[in-house]
Amino acid sequence: MLEPVRMFLAQHYLQLKFIHLTAVMVWVWSTSVAYAFYLVPVFKAWRRNPEDQEIIRLRNWVMERFDQGASYEHIAFPIVLITGPLLFWVGGYNASVGWLMLKLLFVVGIFIPIEVTDYYLAHFGGAKHRYREAGDAPGYERAVQRHWWFLLLSSPVIMITAMIVLFLAITKPF
Template identity: 45%
Template sequence: MLEELRQVLQPWYLQIKFIHLLAVMIWSFSTAVAYTWFIRSAWISWKKHPDVAALKKRRDWLMEQFDKGASLEHIAFPVLLLSGGLLFWTTGWTLESHWLAVKLLLVTGVFVPMEIVDYWLSHFGGSKRQWREKGDHARYEKLMQWHWAFFRISTPLVAIFIPLIIYLAVVKPAL
């Protein structure tokens, strides 16, 4: 049964690859501009002048808007995992292709855990908006601080490993 399904999907390889690449682009770049040009500058301005209410309000509003915008990224990530799995399965690749093993190690070891934290911070228990609406300002501020710490840790990882993963996928170097 599975082999027959694989045979049915093989002619659709390029369409699956297109979906995969589109999801990779959406996931990897959807929040980069917002973080680089808006969140970072608002946070730094607020840190320099924490007593200026307008700067805190701007920081809070931008972080909550960022969480909304991250929804696109958080839809794309499962799509890229699913389409990547289909590509792996339909082509019959193995982990003997060292470039692929490294790529999958980076995805599963760096980005899956990172995205789990990111989903939580943006939408679930760590959603700042829900705590603001409940009036729990201490929890709200704690989550702001956690999210900022997450950005400070994840940004260098993203800057290094996303281009590396794309390089591995495109060049497929002999490692």
């Protein structure tokens, strides 16, 4: 029953790979400018001047915009996770393909847990606008700081491992 689907996708393998790769690019890069040039500077300024109300207002505004801006990344990620296994299935790959297995180890062991946490912090229970709308100022402050710590810890990990995965997928070294 699935054979006609596989045959159809096999005829469109390169188009499928195009979608996979485009989603990968959005996932990897879409928040990078906002993170490096908006979020980091405003959090550094707040660390230097923790009581400055003007900086706190700016920090909160940037953080909420970042929550929203992460939507591109969070739409792209499921597309990567759907098209990747389709390429695997249609392309006749198996567990003996070393670069792919190592890549999947990174995806399952690092990317998925980090992304699940990130969805929660940006859009669900940890979304800052929810605390603001509920008038919960201490909750808001906790949510901002928790998200900041998450970003501080996860960003270097993602930056390094995503580059390794891109290298593995593109050069297919083993």
